[in-house]
Amino acid sequence: MLASSVLRNATRPTLRLLPKLQRRPLPAAYNTSTKLFDPSISALGYQGDELTEQEVGVGVQGNAPVKPPGADFGRAAMPLSSNVYPLLTPTLNKFTLRDKVAVVTGAGRGLGLNMAQALAESGVRGLAILDVQQDIGDQSARELSRQTGIDACFYRVDVRDEDEIHETVQSIADRFGRIDILINAAGIADSNIKAETYPLPAFRRLLDINITGTFITAQACAAHMISSRRGGSIINIASMSGSIVNFPQSQCSYNASKAGVIQLTKSLAAEWAEHGIRVNSISPGYMDTALNRVPALEAQKKIWVELTPQKRLGGVDDLNCLAVFLAGEGSGFMTGADCRIDGGYTVW
């Protein structure tokens, strides 16, 4: 609930005085989670042409499940008939993922779920969804399986748990006989926490999930890709926050974590190229995922939209086609790349 009154922002006079299109003091990025530690946040917004500041009351929600689970499906998934392949040109064939097996972390909802759907529509025969949330993970796998007829299964795991991840990846390899694609989409975001008061356990937890979790899952899947001698494609979901600093919200841990994911991606690409494994990252801008759809973020969202040349947030399926491209043969000479999808946010 928006709590308190609008304050005239005496501390940021330059912001208020700038004309609309030049009102761009700092780059901004995204926030999915609500603030975990303070009962309210200071959110900048606009009233007419004037920059204002609001104290926004925020409930402690963390990574609460989307209600209803699966609500992020924009539409039902469509199966890809094998009759289609002979009709495709060689170019279009390289955009398909015929008979491949994919693992997607964080696919209980949001961007991960939508990319999983895109893979399911592009020819994969097996799909493993990994998420820490049982209810939404189960539902995602069940729905994708029902809608496309592919073998989709769900594993409840925390990407920070090395033993659990290694066991899970082994059982995926046993079930499907191979692993060709990994999308690391599991991640969290704390935001509106100032660096000078950032609680260390929270700082560490975020890095542990966003960077170490990405590494653990990549390492476990790469072991199978290497031993099978078939190589594979790993796609890490980073963020434009890995290259720019957010505005107006303070989120140093998230930004540092995503910079780490981008650099981890390049390092793994260099090391695993000899095994035929390609590793690339996708860096989204502000996306309209469930956790951004809360009243507490409305004021900040206006600023994000204002600062994005396309004047909108990204849709939950806006990463899908790039994910399919990076997963498949069409991107065969691409590795170590960080691809931004941000509606133009970072061009300014």
Ligand SMILES: NC(=O)c1ccc[n+]([C@@H]2O[C@H](COP(=O)([O-])OP(=O)(O)OC[C@H]3O[C@@H](n4cnc5c(N)ncnc54)[C@H](O)[C@@H]3O)[C@@H](O)[C@H]2O)c1
């Ligand atoms: N939404 C955005 O604006 C945006 C922008 C840039 C980058 N990203 C990144 O995209 C990815 C997906 O974001 P989203 O908006 O879909 O968020 P989301 O919260 O809707 O989905 C993230 C999923 O990851 C799962 N998860 C969280 N911690 C986990 C853990 N320890 N182990 C296993 N699963 C875990 C959650 O249960 C959830 O289903 C994240 O890495 C996020 O940082 C999002």
